[in-house]
Amino acid sequence: GIQVEQSPPDLILQEGANSTLRCNFSDSVNNLQWFHQNPWGQLINLFYIPSGTKQNGRLSATTVATERYSLLYISSSQTTDSGVYFCAVGTGKLIFGQGTELSVKP
């Protein structure tokens, strides 16, 4: 089956810093999503981005499907950005990566 790998596994930032999270996948996909899991466990859908680039406020994402990777950019990070970021591929049955745990310090 498809393998999804995320890097880095952990990231500590000072408030205001920028960061890039990476998601590699082992086979071609037609569906890729980024999620943020808050400390209470809820997964929030950030982007549905099978290809191309999208932006939503301080967050943006780019997927290069032909090279099998996606990037999530967080600019001017805030403490509320802390949590675990997951990418997931698939339709219906989502295959998740192991996540990147982000901690933003004030």
Next chain:
Amino acid sequence: ETGVTQSPTHLIKTRGQQVTLRCSSQSGHNTVSWYQQALGQGPQFIFQYYREEENGRGNFPPRFSGLQFPNYSSELNVNALELDDSALYLCASSLLPAGNTIYFGEGSWLTVV
């Protein structure tokens, strides 16, 4: 708030017992999927229900079973609980066949002792 609600939020069970977790899907959504998330791991797909029938299953034993009701709400049942079943159980709702947006509930934290 996504509109997907799960209950209970936390529960503790003894090994060998049975548990039922419940999920109400987002209004207008007809599909419910269940995921198990162990500590420090990404969610793992258990199964999906579409129009009250199982529509795909992950690598979980038969003691994990489910139901979907006519109002699209769903239950996850786990029999003969094992210590390794301790995890966060997440319910997600979506709209098939065309919908791409998937909404997750806040999850049910299960501890098996």
